Amino acid sequence: MVSNMHDDLARRLRAAYHEGAVAPLRDGLEPTDAAGAYAVQEINTRHWQAEGRRIVGRKAGLTAKAVQKQLGVDQPDFGTLFADMRIADQGRLDPAMTLQPKAEAEIALVLSRDLPDIATTRDEVADAVSSVHAAIEIVDSRIADWKITFADTVADNGSSAFFVLAEAGLPLAGLDLWTCGMVMTINGETVSLGAGAAALGHPLEAAAWLARTLAERGDPLRAGDVLLTGALGPMVALAPGDRVRAIVGGIGECGFTFARDMAR
Numbered sequence: 001m002v003s004n005m006h007d008d009l010a011r012r013l014r015a016a017y018h019e020g021a022v023a024p025l026r027d028g029l030e031p032t033d034a035a036g037a038y039a040v041q042e043i044n045t046r047h048w049q050a051e052g053r054r055i056v057g058r059k060a061g062l063t064a065k066a067v068q069k070q071l072g073v074d075q076p077d078f079g080t081l082f083a084d085m086r087i088a089d090q091g092r093l094d095p096a097m098t099l100q101p102k103a104e105a106e107i108a109l110v111l112s113r114d115l116p117d118i119a120t121t122r123d124e125v126a127d128a129v130s131s132v133h134a135a136i137e138i139v140d141s142r143i144a145d146w147k148i149t150f151a152d153t154v155a156d157n158g159s160s161a162f163f164v165l166a167e168a169g170l171p172l173a174g175l176d177l178w179t180c181g182m183v184m185t186i187n188g189e190t191v192s193l194g195a196g197a198a199a200l201g202h203p204l205e206a207a208a209w210l211a212r213t214l215a216e217r218g219d220p221l222r223a224g225d226v227l228l229t230g231a232l233g234p235m236v237a238l239a240p241g242d243r244v245r246a247i248v249g250g251i252g253e254c255g256f257t258f259a260r261d262m263a264r
Contacts (some may be wrong), residue, residue: 001003005028005119009028010044015140017049021142022144024148025145025227030097031151032072034075034154040154046058055080055082056082057081058221058226063230072150076206085160085161086163089167092257092258095238095240099141099142100141101140105183106137106199108134108228109132109133110227111128111221113222114222115215117211118212121264122205123257126172129207132170132172133166134246135163136163142156164254166254173252180195180250181249182247182249185245187246194231194234198230210229239258
């Protein structure tokens with residue numbers, strides 16, 4: 001049930017995008033209040049849709065057991081991806097568009113068909129994948145100093161901000177999404193290492209969890225959706241001028257520069 005408090009928290013988070021990060025949402029959400037947090041997220045999703053933003057997919061977050069333990073939860077979370085959140089591969093992201101950004105390397109899936117079943121399996125997800133991409137998610141928090149609980153990050157659209165996909169994707173057949181290694185570099189220096197298994201045990205498991213969860217909510221994954229399946233290694237804070245690159249073994253690579261486009 002949506003309350004006036006949920007509306008107030010949603011407005012607070014929207015304002016933070018332009019006015020700066022806000023205090024944790026303890027006055028309206030208990031740290032593990034998933035229902036209340038998703039209600040806040042939903043209010044803002046519908047608000048942005050009404051303003052013309054277009055949904056292009058979803059992201060899974062908190063897919064690493066260590067992070068779940070840190071926040072005192074036993075489940076991942078999700079957020080919504082909008083078309084204006086996508087940065088072109090080898091493109092630029094203006095630091096002025098962020099508050100306290102961090103980058104993490106991921107595997108992204110693009111779907112060829114809808115996944116409406118509340119019991120969607122990993123194999124059914126695999127059958128629906130049209131392409132697999134190396135990806136970078138630029139996460140950001142509207143909560144000051146990243147002092148987030150599970151409820152904070154869920155309400156804040158999964159602490160999402162922007163994402164990059166490798167321009168060329170690959171068909172799933174023959175790819176190893178489980179043991180594939182990941183290296184993320186900033187300015188040529190290795191800053192994060194990981195593997196496909198970090199994403200809820202397997203990126204397809206993370207995608208199946210997303211499919212089931214969204215189907216249960218009556219808002220299933222659709223053909224053409226982009227799925228970010230979760231971080232493969234630690235996220236790293238960004239500084240203006242950083243050149244970020246993610247390489248996922250056997251799958252591809254992508255990158256962006258964290259700097260204003262001087263041509264504009």
